[in-house]
Amino acid sequence: MTHDILLAGAGLANGLIALALRQARPDLHVTIIDRAAGPSDAHTWSCHDTDLSPEWLDRLRPLQRGRWSGQDVRFPRHARRLSTGYGSLDGAALMGAVADAGVRILWDSPIAALDIDGATLESGRRIDAQAVLDGRGAEPSPHxxxxxxxxxxxxxxxxxxxxxxxxxxxxxxxxxxxxxxxxxxxxxxxxxxxxxxxxxxxxxxxxxxxxxxxxxxxxxxxxxxxxxxxxxxxxxxxxMAHDAEAFWEERLTTPPPVGLRAGFFHPVTGYSLPYAAQVADIVAGLQGPITTATLRGPIRDFALARARQDRFLRLLNRMLFRGCAPDRRYTLLQRFYRLPQPLIERFYAGQMTMADKLRIVTGKPPIPLGTAFRCLPERPLLQENA
Ligand SMILES: Cc1cc2nc3c(=O)[nH]c(=O)nc-3n(C[C@H](O)[C@H](O)[C@H](O)COP(=O)(O)OP(=O)(O)OC[C@H]3O[C@@H](n4cnc5c(N)ncnc54)[C@H](O)[C@@H]3O)c2cc1C
Structure with a gap:
């Protein structure tokens, strides 16, 4: 039997893809495979309300185990209350919703090999599919x-x-x-x-x-x-540095990665929920047949655009990690949290404007100018990492 869509890994990225797909294309059979015995309670996935589209907020709200209408930050010389809403969901709620949406989830099924036509489990069982996505969590990359x-x-x-x-x-x-x-x-x-x-x-x-x-x-x-x-x-x-072109060049013949495996996370926080929702929209929004080949282009386009947009966030990380003594790193965040709330919201949502970026780096420099200039280029870090 050939499945329509096979999602490797019952994690956050594939969970959201499955939910969006079942809503947009209920005719398609979606199967998720995971090595774990069941959903993990070792995760709380949270984000700011402003990180998500109104549609995703509505979709996830019933699944959230925590919802708040504001949030606080505290620093040695600054404390602030923001009115940005915040919410958290857990693995059991997400996978419960995915199963309720009619997705088949195979637990206890470690994948030994994944290819563009399906998965071979460690048990030897073969599962074929028209479309395969790889959401099995982060893996290191020289890029x-x-x-x-x-x-x-x-x-x-x-x-x-x-x-x-x-x-x-x-x-x-x-x-x-x-x-x-x-x-x-x-x-x-x-x-x-x-x-x-x-x-x-x-x-x-x-x-x-x-x-x-x-x-x-x-x-x-x-x-x-x-x-x-x-x-x-x-x-x-x-x-801190990312060469998305080279990263995707190495993935032309594998199932397209999603989630952390594709580097789809906010560069400064490591959080992936907002980007996962955007990728799920892309997958569910595809017109016509969904195959591994038809998925690759749009996901790669998203990745390249995202990597370009996130260039400034990676620079901030280089300043934080390479430009600032470890015990002074908090001063950068303390300074950031004095900025207007809409800018902070756009920062977390990965939607900063050019004016926002200028606002962050102008004024009294948080680190010496010479050090800041040394942090500018991304390439040396990639070369060190190669
Ligand atoms: C404790 C914790 C808290 C976090 N909190 C947040 C948060 O609040 N907000 C946020 O946005 N991000 C958070 N993150 C970061 C990130 O968003 C999560 O790690 C998120 O789960 C990543 O999603 P993913 O789909 O890429 O991978 P995962 O959700 O980790 O899913 C990968 C899945 O693949 C399965 N798998 C791996 N290898 C195989 C194999 N060979 N065969 C079969 N299955 C396999 C794993 O069992 C796992 O279920 C948190 C991370 C952690 C660890």
Whole structure:
């Protein structure tokens, strides 16, 4: 039997593609394959409301386990409340919706080999399809130079109300350590809160226990006693240089990648939900037959356009990682959060205008000019990485 669409990996990118496809093309049979036993509870996928189109906000709203009408940031010399809405969904809700939409999900099915006509599972079973997309998570590439956002989050049930009524996107008043350090808070209920100790560091190593302890220490300092319910960990790529042309040149004969595997993430945050929604719209919006070949062009076009648009964000990362002493990195973010709210929203949505970019880099330079100039070219980092 040949399936219409085969999506390798039951993650965020393919979950959104499946939802959008089933709505736009209910005639197509969509199959997702994943090596895991079922949806993971080790993820909370969040984003700002302004990162998503109104259609995606409506689609995801019923799935969200947390929704807030504002957010806070805290820095040593600046604190701010923004009215930008924020929401979170988890793997179980997303995959539940995907299954309800009529998508076939094969769990416990590690893929040994993927090609443009289908997948061969480790069990030896072969699954053929007209169209194949590869959403099996990040893989290193010489054409994408990254730093890391690393975090361990503990979700606790507090013995008494914790008193936080909206997300704290960054509490950078904590001791700076291992690069730019902040605490991220998501209050899911008056007595349930996710506390995530996050570091923007050069190396990809993560001491889970140390960061989990740091999150618990933070809870204690706030006076929150309670029980740990769940943990999540991440080592997210932060893009510093990207040669998208070369990246896609190497993928002319493979199933098109999507999600982190394609480098579709916000260069500064490592978050991929907004870009995943945009790619899902492209896939679901295709007219005529959907095959691996008809998918490749539009996804690659999106990638190249995105990489061009994100050039400035990668420059900011180079300034953050290469132009700033690790314990001073927070000053760049502190300065950024003094800018107007619509600019901040466009920054997270990856939709900055030329005026926004100028606004970010003008004024008193956050790092010495000579250092800033050294950060300008992208090519040397790609050459170092080759
Ligand atoms: C803990 C955590 C929290 C995050 N929070 C956010 C957030 O709040 N907002 C946001 O936008 N981003 C967030 N991210 C970053 C990023 O958006 C996520 O990593 C997102 O899940 C990436 O989506 P993806 O579809 O590319 O990959 P994934 O969602 O990781 O999906 C990849 C899937 O492929 C499967 N797979 C891999 N290899 C095989 C194989 N050989 N055979 C079969 N299946 C395979 C895996 O089991 C997995 O289910 C977070 C990341 C982590 C780790």
């Amino acid at each position: 994408l130079v990254v730093g890391y956002q690393k975090f361990v989050g503990v979700e606790i049930r507090t013995d008494a109300p914790h008193g936080i009524d909206r997300p704290v996107i960054m509490d950078a008043t904590v001791t700076q350590q291992d690069g730019y350090r902040f605490i991220y808070l998501l209050p899911f209920a008056p007595d349930r809160i996710l506390i995530e100790d996050t570091r923007y560091s050069d190396g990809g190593d993560l001491d889970d226990e140390a960061l989990a302890r740091a999150s618990h220490d933070y809870a204690r300092q706030q006076g929150w006693a309670g029980t740990e319910l769940r943990r999540e960990r991440g080592i997210l790529p932060i893009a």
